[in-house]
Amino acid sequence: MECLTGPAMDRFTQVDQTPDDPAERAKLVAAFKEFAAGCETRSKRVLPHVSTVDAARDMDVLRAVLGDEKLNYVGASYGTFLGATYADLFPARVGRVVLDGAMDPSRSSLDLNRDQTAGFETAFRSFAKDCAKQADCPLGRGGPDAVAQRLKEFFRKVDAQPVPSGDPARPLGEALATTGVIAALYDESAWPQLREALTGAMDGDGAGLLALADSYYEREADGSYANLMYANAAVNCLDQPPAFGGPEAVDAALPSFEKASPVFGAGLAWASLNCAYWPVKATGAAKPLKAAGAAPIVVVGTTRDPATPYKWAQALAGQLESGTLLTYDGDGHTAYGRGSDCVDTAINRYLLQGQPPTDGKRC
Numbered sequence: 001m002e003c004l005t006g007p008a009m010d011r012f013t014q015v016d017q018t019p020d021d022p023a024e025r026a027k028l029v030a031a032f033k034e035f036a037a038g039c040e041t042r043s044k045r046v047l048p049h050v051s052t053v054d055a056a057r058d059m060d061v062l063r064a065v066l067g068d069e070k071l072n073y074v075g076a077s078y079g080t081f082l083g084a085t086y087a088d089l090f091p092a093r094v095g096r097v098v099l100d101g102a103m104d105p106s107r108s109s110l111d112l113n114r115d116q117t118a119g120f121e122t123a124f125r126s127f128a129k130d131c132a133k134q135a136d137c138p139l140g141r142g143g144p145d146a147v148a149q150r151l152k153e154f155f156r157k158v159d160a161q162p163v164p165s166g167d168p169a170r171p172l173g174e175a176l177a178t179t180g181v182i183a184a185l186y187d188e189s190a191w192p193q194l195r196e197a198l199t200g201a202m203d204g205d206g207a208g209l210l211a212l213a214d215s216y217y218e219r220e221a222d223g224s225y226a227n228l229m230y231a232n233a234a235v236n237c238l239d240q241p242p243a244f245g246g247p248e249a250v251d252a253a254l255p256s257f258e259k260a261s262p263v264f265g266a267g268l269a270w271a272s273l274n275c276a277y278w279p280v281k282a283t284g285a286a287k288p289l290k291a292a293g294a295a296p297i298v299v300v301g302t303t304r305d306p307a308t309p310y311k312w313a314q315a316l317a318g319q320l321e322s323g324t325l326l327t328y329d330g331d332g333h334t335a336y337g338r339g340s341d342c343v344d345t346a347i348n349r350y351l352l353q354g355q356p357p358t359d360g361k362r363c
Contacts, residue, residue, distance in 0.1 A: 001039070001043050001046065001050070001227045001230040001231045001234050002039075002042040002043055002227060002230060003035060003038040003039040003042055003043065003227075003229075003230040003233075004034075004035065004038045004225075004230075006219075006222075006223040006224045006225060007223070008034070008038065009217070009219075009225045009229075010169065010170055010223070011031075012031055012034070012035055013175065013176060013179070013213070013217055014170060014173060014175055014176060015027060015028055015031040015175060016028065016159065016173065016174060016175055017174075017175050017178070017266075017267040017270045017271055018159070018174060018266045018267050018270065019270065020159075025247060028270060028273075029247060029273070029277075032273055032274055032276065032277050033277045035233070035274070036274075036277040036278050036279055037279070039230060039233070039234060039278075039279070040279040040280075043230070043234070044279075046234075047234060047238075047279065047280045048238070048280050048283075050231070050234045050235050050238060051235065051238040051239055051283055051284055052081055052082055052085050052235060052239050052284065053085060053089070053283075053284060055082055055085075055235075056082060056085045056086040056089055056090075057089070059071065059073075059082075059086055060086065060089070060090055060093065063093065068095075069093070070093055070094065070095030070096075070295075071086065071090075071093055071094060071095055071097070072095040072096045072097070072351070073086070073095070073096075073097045073098070074097075074098045074100070074336070074347075074351070075097075075098070075099050075100070076100045076101050076334045076336070077100075077101045077103075077307060077308055077333065077334060078103065078232075078235070079099075080099035080100065080101060080102040080103050080299070080308070080316065081103040081105055081239075083097055083099050083297075084099060084102075084103075084105060084289045084291065084297075084316060084320065085105070085289065087289070087291035087294045087297060087320070088289040088290060088291045091291045091292055091293040091294035092293060092294075094291065094294040094295050094297065095295060096295070096350055096351050096354060097294075097295070097297045097298070098297075098298045098300065098336065098347055098350065098351065099297060099298070099299045099300065099316065100300040100334045100335055100336045100347075101300065101301075101302065101305060101307070101308040101313075101333055101334035101335070102299050102300070102301060102308055102312050102313040102315075102316040102317070103308055103312055103316070104311070104312035104315040104316055104319075105286065105287060105288065105289045105316070105319070106286055106287060106288040106289075106315065106319065107286055107312070107315075108240065108241075108243070108286045109236070109240045109241065109242060109243035109272070109275065109286075110243040110244070110253065110272070111286075112243075113243050113268065113269075113271075113272040114253070114256060114257055114260055115260075115309050115311070115312065116268070116306075116307060116308075116309065117257050117260040117261045117264060117265055117268040117269070118260040118261060118309060119305060119306045119307060119308070119309035120182060120185060120261055120263075120264050120268070120306045120307075121260060121261035121262070121263060121264060121265075122304050122306070122309070123185040123304055123305070123306030123331065123332075124144075124148065124151075124181075124185060124261075124263055124264070124306075125144040125148070126188075126304045126331050127184075127185060127188075127191055127194070127331075128143075128144040128147035128148060129143075129144055130188075130191060131147060131191070131195060132144075132147055134195060136195050136196070136199065137195055138195060138198045138199040138202050139151055139198065148262060148263050151181070151198075151263060152262070152263055154177070154198070154201070154202060155174050155177060155178060156174075158172055158173055158174050158177050158201070158206075159173060159174035162206070163201055163204050163205070163206040164204065164205065164206060165205075165206035165207050165209075165210040166205075166206075166207040166210070167210065170210065171206065172201060172206025172209055172210055174267075175267075176206075176209065176210055176213045177201065177206070177209050177213075178264065178267055179212075179213040179216050179217070180194075180197060180208075180209035180210065180211075180212035180213040180216070181194065181198075181209070181212075182216065182264065182306070183212040183213060183215055183216035184197070184212055185306045186306060186307065186332060186333040187332045187333065187338075188330075188331040188332045189332075190212075193208070193212070194212070196208055197209045197211070197212055217229060233274055233275070233278075236275065237274070237275035237278040237280070237282065238280060238282055238283055238284065239282065239283075239284040240282055240284055240285060240286055241275075241282045241285070242273075242274075242275035242276045242278065242282070243272040243273070243275065244272055244273050244276055245276055246273075246276055247273065250269055250270055250272070250273055253269055254266060254269050257269035288319040289316075289319055289320065290319060290320060290321050291320050291321060291322065292321050293321070294320070294321065294322050295322060296322045296324055296350075296356040297320050297322050297323050297324070298324050298326055298346075298347065298350055298356050298357065299313050299316050299317040299320070299323050299324065299325050299326070300313065300325075300326045300327075300328065300334070300335050300336060300343065300347070301313025301314060301317075301325065301326075301327055301328070301335075302327075302328045302330055302331070302332065302333070302334065302335045303327065303328065303329045303330065304330065304331045304332075305332065305333050305334070306332075306333060307333045308333065308334075310327070313325060313327075317359075323359075324356050324357060324358070324359040325359055325360055325361075326343065326346055326347070326357050326361050326363070327360075327361070327362045327363065328340055328342075328343050328362075328363050329362060329363065335363075340363050342363030343363045346361060346363070
């Protein structure tokens with residue numbers, strides 16, 4: 001999957017995703033159309049064939065070529081949807097499967113995006129509580145609401161007047177600043193870096209937040225981009241009909257997104273317009289996945305996960321006939337291999353010895 005050149009992707013990532021007037025709105029719609037057209041021009045042959053069902057069938061070919069009777073699989077984030085799809089298609093071929101940071105396949109695109117918006121708000125409020133206790137917190141003291149209000153004010157300032165970032169072609173505006181904050185919410189070990197980056201940006205140096213945004217977009221030092229964003233869009237836009245058919249639908253949904261997240265709601269609502277102009281019609285639809293007859297499938301959920309809200313793990317574990325839920329009471333995206341001995345021991349025991357954790361186990 002390829003869609004845009006590096007310079008074109010630089011421009012795309014800077015487009016204001018909280019349009020305040022008709023001109024900004026038109027520019028955002030044009031950016032989504034340019035992105036979709038670029039994918040069609042550069043990747044036309046593969047676009048119709050990158051759905052999750054396609055990938056699951058490819059995985060079964062790999063299993064067969066390797067001579068394995070069963071597929072043993074650890075999937076994280078989107079990989080949980082791929083793993084659950086495989087299990088639903090080929091339940092008799094399921095070996096030891098762990099799905100960490102689960103998606104809920106029964107939720108529509110609109111609901112998934114709105115749920116994720118609430119997830120980022122939950123994660124931010126956890127960061128805000130911690131930040132207010134730190135001597136170097138640039139957002140000051142007080143509860144999460146007060147801290148959130150100061151962050152929103154910072155976003156408003158860089159929306160009106162971007163700050164230098166060390167790259168003259170990419171000053172830090174609201175779009176890149178928001179992405180930088182979101183990037184750090186994926187892993188609580190990045191919270192000190194986020195505090196430092198926000199401090200710098202509030203003092204007129206946007207380099208730290210730009211670096212976080214670049215890590216999110218997988219931008220290389222030479223200005224090129226990995227194809228993560230292109231592949232993500234191609235798969236999502238094929239798996240389900242678009243969340244929104246056009247800008248008017250975003251307008252109607254804005255209040256619910258802003259309720260889900262006063263900090264990120266507007267931007268994430270407009271970002272959900274991306275599939276509206278996709279050149280290939282969706283082939284999939286939201287539906288529960290049961291994987292009837294499969295071996296035990298361990299579903300892992302983190303209570304304050306920003307990107308895959310905990311309720312998705314609860315839902316997927318309930319849908320899968322052999323699902324067993326393992327809960328990590330913590331922050332960040334996914335749980336396995338991120339510092340919890342309790343989680344790692346439970347999953348390793350299943351993968352190595354075939355003993356799944358008791359359904360409902362908490363760490």
